[in-house]
Amino acid sequence: MTVMEQRDGYRPSPPPAWQPRTDPAPLLPDAEPYRVLGTDAAAKADPGLLRRLYAELVRGRRYNAQATALTKQGRLAVYPSSTGQEACEVAAALVLEDRDWLFPSYRDTLAAVARGLDPVQALTLLRGDWHTGYDPHEHRVAPLCTPLATQLPHAVGLAHAARLKGDDVVALAMVGDGGTSEGDFHEALNFAAVWQAPVVFLVQNNGFAISVPLAKQTAAPSLAHKAVGYGMPGRLVDGNDAAAVHEVLADAVRRARAGGGPTLVEAITYRVEAHTNADDATRYRGDAEVETWRRHDPIALLEHELTERGLLDDAGIQAARDAAETMAADLRERMNQDPVLDPMDLFAHVYAEPTPQLREQRAQLQAELEAEGETP
Amino acid sequence: MTVMEQRDGYRPSPPPAWQPRTDPAPLLPDAEPYRVLGTDAAAKADPGLLRRLYAELVRGRRYNAQATALTKQGRLAVYPSSTGQEACEVAAALVLEDRDWLFPSYRDTLAAVARGLDPVQALTLLRGDWHTGYDPHEHRVAPLCTPLATQLPHAVGLAHAARLKGDDVVALAMVGDGGTSEGDFHEALNFAAVWQAPVVFLVQNNGFAISVPLAKQTAAPSLAHKAVGYGMPGRLVDGNDAAAVHEVLADAVRRARAGGGPTLVEAITYRVEAHTNADDATRYRGDAEVETWRRHDPIALLEHELTERGLLDDAGIQAARDAAETMAADLRERMNQDPVLDPMDLFAHVYAEPTPQLREQRAQLQAELEAEGETP
Amino acid sequence: MTTVAVKPATMAQALTRAMRDAMAADPTVHVLGEDVGTLGGVFRVTDGLAKEFGEDRCTDTPLAEAGILGTAVGMAMYGLRPVVEMQFDAFAYPAFEQLVSHVARMRNRTRGAMPLPITIRVPYGGGIGGVEHHSDSSEAYYLATPGLHVVTPATVADAYGLLRAAIASDDPVVLLEPKRLYWSKDSWNPEEPTAVEPIGRAVVRRSGRSATLITYGPSVPVCLEAAEAARAEGWDLEVVDLRSLVPFDDETVCASVRRTGRAVVVHESGGFGGPGGEIAARVTERCFHHLEAPVLRVAGFDIPYPPPMLERHHLPGVDRILDAVGRLQWEAES
Amino acid sequence: MTTVAVKPATMAQALTRAMRDAMAADPTVHVLGEDVGTLGGVFRVTDGLAKEFGEDRCTDTPLAEAGILGTAVGMAMYGLRPVVEMQFDAFAYPAFEQLVSHVARMRNRTRGAMPLPITIRVPYGGGIGGVEHHSDSSEAYYLATPGLHVVTPATVADAYGLLRAAIASDDPVVLLEPKRLYWSKDSWNPEEPTAVEPIGRAVVRRSGRSATLITYGPSVPVCLEAAEAARAEGWDLEVVDLRSLVPFDDETVCASVRRTGRAVVVHESGGFGGPGGEIAARVTERCFHHLEAPVLRVAGFDIPYPPPMLERHHLPGVDRILDAVGRLQWEAES
Ligand SMILES: Cc1ncc(C[n+]2csc(CCOP(=O)(O)OP(=O)(O)O)c2C)c(N)n1
Ligand SMILES: Cc1ncc(C[n+]2csc(CCOP(=O)(O)OP(=O)(O)O)c2C)c(N)n1
Ligand SMILES: [Mg+2]
Numbered sequence A, B: 001m002t003v004m005e006q007r008d009g010y011r012p013s014p015p016p017a018w019q020p021r022t023d024p025a026p027l028l029p030d031a032e033p034y035r036v037l038g039t040d041a042a043a044k045a046d047p048g049l050l051r052r053l054y055a056e057l058v059r060g061r062r063y064n065a066q067a068t069a070l071t072k073q074g075r076l077a078v079y080p081s082s083t084g085q086e087a088c089e090v091a092a093a094l095v096l097e098d099r100d101w102l103f104p105s106y107r108d109t110l111a112a113v114a115r116g117l118d119p120v121q122a123l124t125l126l127r128g129d130w131h132t133g134y135d136p137h138e139h140r141v142a143p144l145c146t147p148l149a150t151q152l153p154h155a156v157g158l159a160h161a162a163r164l165k166g167d168d169v170v171a172l173a174m175v176g177d178g179g180t181s182e183g184d185f186h187e188a189l190n191f192a193a194v195w196q197a198p199v200v201f202l203v204q205n206n207g208f209a210i211s212v213p214l215a216k217q218t219a220a221p222s223l224a225h226k227a228v229g230y231g232m233p234g235r236l237v238d239g240n241d242a243a244a245v246h247e248v249l250a251d252a253v254r255r256a257r258a259g260g261g262p263t264l265v266e267a268i269t270y271r272v273e274a275h276t277n278a279d280d281a282t283r284y285r286g287d288a289e290v291e292t293w294r295r296h297d298p299i300a301l302l303e304h305e306l307t308e309r310g311l312l313d314d315a316g317i318q319a320a321r322d323a324a325e326t327m328a329a330d331l332r333e334r335m336n337q338d339p340v341l342d343p344m345d346l347f348a349h350v351y352a353e354p355t356p357q358l359r360e361q362r363a364q365l366q367a368e369l370e371a372e373g374e375t376p
Numbered sequence C, D: 001m002t003t004v005a006v007k008p009a010t011m012a013q014a015l016t017r018a019m020r021d022a023m024a025a026d027p028t029v030h031v032l033g034e035d036v037g038t039l040g041g042v043f044r045v046t047d048g049l050a051k052e053f054g055e056d057r058c059t060d061t062p063l064a065e066a067g068i069l070g071t072a073v074g075m076a077m078y079g080l081r082p083v084v085e086m087q088f089d090a091f092a093y094p095a096f097e098q099l100v101s102h103v104a105r106m107r108n109r110t111r112g113a114m115p116l117p118i119t120i121r122v123p124y125g126g127g128i129g130g131v132e133h134h135s136d137s138s139e140a141y142y143l144a145t146p147g148l149h150v151v152t153p154a155t156v157a158d159a160y161g162l163l164r165a166a167i168a169s170d171d172p173v174v175l176l177e178p179k180r181l182y183w184s185k186d187s188w189n190p191e192e193p194t195a196v197e198p199i200g201r202a203v204v205r206r207s208g209r210s211a212t213l214i215t216y217g218p219s220v221p222v223c224l225e226a227a228e229a230a231r232a233e234g235w236d237l238e239v240v241d242l243r244s245l246v247p248f249d250d251e252t253v254c255a256s257v258r259r260t261g262r263a264v265v266v267h268e269s270g271g272f273g274g275p276g277g278e279i280a281a282r283v284t285e286r287c288f289h290h291l292e293a294p295v296l297r298v299a300g301f302d303i304p305y306p307p308p309m310l311e312r313h314h315l316p317g318v319d320r321i322l323d324a325v326g327r328l329q330w331e332a333e334s
């Protein structure tokens, strides 16, 4: 084609393919995080749900404290606590139906426990006796995921597969503020939006990725604003307001279930404790900031609302605490037992059938153990 | 910490860290792509610039045609043509100062050529005699990049390094619509915004990633909307309107230079030819669509404007064409010469000093070639 | 069903047919990747699948390899059998974390509760005049990743058989497809039922008594050619086509080497840290006292893959193989 | 300048000191990675650098490994010498494409015009009770990637010397830091000038005449321990610490094996497709007629790295090494 031919082709206005395909306005999050507790919206919240959330928050806080204590006793290799973030953990678990799937990160054992998982099984990874301590299919909880953001495409794929099969299944995937910087976050959200997969992304913005504060992580107006770049709605919510988190997630789940596609929810919360028991948070943040956040505590917020409205009395509070103590005592007791381990398990699950090479290696270890008199 | 301690900590309103740190409104692109040619804005455009753009567009179109012809003669292994996208290619090159850096993708040899690179050197990769055919430092053009979007973090790192050094250098990085789906796109834009690096990202949305149309690539309102998720402005521009592309890029470059940080520019254009000469575009799109776009041709648009306004006459058009033909004839002639290759180059640049292992291998090849009588 | 091809068929056609048969037999088989739908893939290996089975079964994804493999993990978690196409070897690297940290380990992490029956098709190797990043031989990376099966066909029939086996496998399988054999033909008949090759079995492609060439994928035809040429030198070479790198068929390989007493490993991938080291080491461990000479290796050089005009110098060819055979200490000096 | 440590120092301190000295000597040296600034890294290896040199010289990046390495490429293009920290071995995988397709190749792609003097620090290996993805031995991947230098210290002094050399190198260097040796001490004195180790040189850590243990990184102390224990069995073992995997010091290794006539390669990384295959193969190629027995390998099993409570069964220990030495056909039967 020569330049000449182009001249006749003059058409000043561009082809119609240019129209934006979606209106960005409804995708944008509000400027302020959504709140329920302590606002007018609280009156509309279901008291039964609030009470259930409360009981789980109390149990969750106790679970976190117990797990942290277990690291001090050497019963857990490491524990990334979700203390202060229980509202997100609990709401994420409670908002799903049994048939739905939860995709937790390493910090989200509490969400898995609130969904029904045996705490001992949930803590297997962190105790160190195996990687995933439970059958993911049993409670539809994917393995706790350590490589950041890598669980997000899994959630999208699973939700997409379910939809292709005609099953009414929603996947809820959890990730931290730091995790949003990973390429996998981007790719997962893009796939989800293109496929209109029934998936909800819950970002717990707890202010830090280990030592790195949000300001070094992103320059975005909010993490929820990332949604518009994928063509899905972004929602901003007070992550310490269990009622608000539950409501926003419930909306997103409903939307996903109805075929409306994915939603990105940013819950603003705070990691009150160190990154894990191995971390020294005083190296990168001051007590004052922590204290500010301790005063915006998820349990206190909900307790205040419930007691003010007469939905919870001292007996109710005590009952919640007693239940939490019972759970903790049981957990403590069972975690104090040494797990029974079979070294041959090292070879049992690498493939459906061990390869000839692995059979040789298994025989070698077996022989070594027999020589040591340590036959399993 | 027990649950009890939290109760006193009640504070309904969240800590002030919640305020969005930037206002999203100025980051959002306009609903319609920015246009200059054929609009009132054209009157304000610099005639000298328009004429320069025109000459480069004509030369660029001819360059594309010549390169494609060279594939048919077996002189190029492959050629991804930018026919129809010359306005973006040329504006990207012309908007930069000498000291700035250009980061092209495999499709952007034209931008490199318009920036001053010898076309034969620019085509080395595609001819197949070496990978990068030029010293990137000479014209500050990074190697043509094939793994999609991987050049974007390079541009960010370079721009950041220049700023740290106190140098007034802007990097302009080019990527396709398909490339925006890669994790590297996400990570690069995020780093750029956090670091406020002087970099401009130019997405040429040409409608396709090989056979995959934009609708399967993203559900976003526009690719420019991705900017808000990083906290940088997104701009939408008619990618076939050279004056508009130049103006939008110039604004972004100016902003970057002044310390205002990165910008994401989406230029809406169209890949008029097949993905490469090896591709059969009829498998995935109809002629009608292509024809619509051919009528919104970048050269025709600018030629119309210039002639209407008396800034270009037939002699001027002919002069541009003559210059283009001269370039093409020279390119043809030089590309018809077989490049002189030294097989020993295989070992020369893997490391600063060949390892002992590579010295052995070089000696082996040397011996083989001598045995064949093919001593270089 | 439409007819795919008449005999003789190409390897590309056999691969297409394998997916088509698997998709017809099992509704949980889904193909996904870049350009695999409407276009039928840049090598046309998925040609016709989207048309026949619909776009939900053969899906053009967004352009993001970690996303492709990562969503395939999720699909497999839900019971599907994804077949993922990576467009070229080097473009599988963005998916490396998903591959190593999830695909290869999920069964193990979950004590067998969550196997991932994913097939990852990776066109690999050079010899097609591709520009940089289009001719990598990346098998060393997959080999060193426990939890993956790694197989690679050298014949049209094996392409069908191994891909069917990969899709049928309850474990992730990386199928390395030799690009330059895509258009190689042999008399395989796509209209007749064809065997699913069990994964893990090498095959003796040519019997011989002087020495064994141990090879796979794109180097198999080169070794067969070398074996023919070697007759002129008085050598009768055996050629073993590994087909499966993981698991490794020690039995077949060692039986051959014990018979011949000499071996050369031939592959296109770089020598240093490449599969040849593993193969030479394990053969030596097992056959030391049968060896008349050290196991030698003929491999690509330890350099980034060369530009098209220089690739012939890099690729192990007949001469280089014969040269190595000649160095197998035929007059053993000790 | 503040005092870093008194003697004896730990390997972590020596690494810190190496970066500090390099940064003080050369303003183009920049450290970047996750948590390397304020926190000083999760292993505290960058402790104090941000304070001393400012956040522009030691930078906490966003959490994205491809972004970290990719921006380091751009910084190196502009003349800086980035030192990148990958937080753990498995978290380097997201950067694999940048590493293989750019870092390793840029010099070659540009005919030497654009070298990339990038140091990539990767804490690797197990033995620290880390949960999954925190104990990988990923050296096989780096080994098989031409264009990278790959080095790994086993002593405090070498940690300093190799990191200085890596930073000074005009080529990209992957420095594999053995996690479980971070807190190992020896009498290295951080206040005295210390040698920059030339890259590519192995060292004999213990002389012996019976057999050679070829090893590197975290397995060096284990081999030295095994060599001590072997005396009881009447074996006098030589221990070669490779230090540099790429380039490979054939000279030192083969000189040792020719002397002893027997060799065992020891590493923690999985055996199949691991470095041991390459090492055994090349030693055998070069020393065949000096070998009384095949070169054996003691390596991690071919499994995903085990959970903390089982890792001791996986890691090559003294017994397993002695067992291999015992199989070196001391009464050669042919
Ligand atoms: C790919 C990857 N890179 C690095 C790490 C190491 N790492 C573990 S947690 C963490 C910080 C995560 O921060 P964020 O996503 O905000 O989650 P949070 O810990 O706050 O819940 C890092 C860097 C990892 N697990 N995976
Ligand atoms: C990481 C990676 N994956 C896949 C490819 C193969 N590939 C080359 S070009 C292309 C399409 C790119 O589309 P787009 O980004 O829109 O650029 P365009 O070709 O339209 O200029 C693909 C998939 C690649 N080069 N790199
Ligand atoms: Mg966080």
Ligand SMILES: [Mg+2]
Pocket: B176, B177, B178, B204, B205, B206, B207, B208, B209, B210
């Ligand atoms: Mg495109």
